[in-house]
Amino acid sequence: MRLGLNSVLFGGHDMAAAFKYTKAAGYDGIEVSAIDGMSEHLVLDRWRDCVGQVKRLAGEYGLALLAMEQPSQDPETMETAMQAAVEAGIPIINCGPGGKSDDASLQRAIDSLGRLALRAEHHGVTLCVKAHVGAAVHDTPTTLRLLEAIDSPAFGLDMDPSHIHRSGENPVEAVAKVISRIKHVHIRDCKGRQHGPGKPEDQANGRGDIDLLGYVRVLHESGYTGPLDLEIIGAKDYPLAECCVIAAEARGHMQACLQACGAR
Numbered sequence: 001m002r003l004g005l006n007s008v009l010f011g012g013h014d015m016a017a018a019f020k021y022t023k024a025a026g027y028d029g030i031e032v033s034a035i036d037g038m039s040e041h042l043v044l045d046r047w048r049d050c051v052g053q054v055k056r057l058a059g060e061y062g063l064a065l066l067a068m069e070q071p072s073q074d075p076e077t078m079e080t081a082m083q084a085a086v087e088a089g090i091p092i093i094n095c096g097p098g099g100k101s102d103d104a105s106l107q108r109a110i111d112s113l114g115r116l117a118l119r120a121e122h123h124g125v126t127l128c129v130k131a132h133v134g135a136a137v138h139d140t141p142t143t144l145r146l147l148e149a150i151d152s153p154a155f156g157l158d159m160d161p162s163h164i165h166r167s168g169e170n171p172v173e174a175v176a177k178v179i180s181r182i183k184h185v186h187i188r189d190c191k192g193r194q195h196g197p198g199k200p201e202d203q204a205n206g207r208g209d210i211d212l213l214g215y216v217r218v219l220h221e222s223g224y225t226g227p228l229d230l231e232i233i234g235a236k237d238y239p240l241a242e243c244c245v246i247a248a249e250a251r252g253h254m255q256a257c258l259q260a261c262g263a264r
Helices: 015-024 044-061 075-088 103-123 140-149 161-166 171-181 212-221 240-260
Strands: 002-006 029-033 064-069 092-095 126-129 155-159 182-187 227-230
Touching: 002 064, 002 240, 015 029, 015 044, 015 240, 029 227, 044 064, 044 075, 064 075, 064 227, 075 092, 075 103, 092 182, 103 126, 103 140, 103 155, 126 182, 140 171, 155 171, 161 171, 161 182, 171 182, 171 212, 182 212, 212 240, 227 240
Parallel strands: 002 029, 002 227, 029 064, 064 092, 092 126, 126 155, 155 182, 182 227
Antiparallel strands: none
């Protein structure tokens, strides 16, 4: 597994700072945020200029470009994101399922993501989606229904233990049920089972209630070798030093988990 950081943690700072301090914290790679309102990193309205900077910074700091997060399923937006991913050499695009927790929304998500998976095949990238509290895909049963409906080789699961935890499930047990379709992992901790993930510092691995060691152990024992990307949201107004502390603390916990289960 390669340890990465979603640059949205540094959403209040420029992309150069995100790359610099992701490297300083010891990560192997980076997931570039293309999330409107949460960052000004890979801005799709001017993606050609941004992609040049992404490639330069990746080379300067020796960071693998592990993924991009672009949450919208709007076809034009996603088409632009896929073009940017190809140009930058980013292999995975992560998005959300959208909708609400009902059967009609789930079917709409299946239809929409199925069409986008075909575009991902065309571009040679992988589209991943994760269960999200309150959305059309929100737990393991709805995840399995989605995965059964879309069998494209360019489509996979982005497994996020914090959303599974907040849906009332045990992420360690849940991950084993979907491991064959996992192509990306977002990871963070969470205190309690409230709707949101909590304050950014409480999302740092080791600060919450999720058995992340057990979770990583199942991934390792099942043969998962893809990205393990930290995703901390809500820190846009945080000073740079606080973002760096969160990044470094979480990376230390991730490394310890890998070592404890024999993955490093």
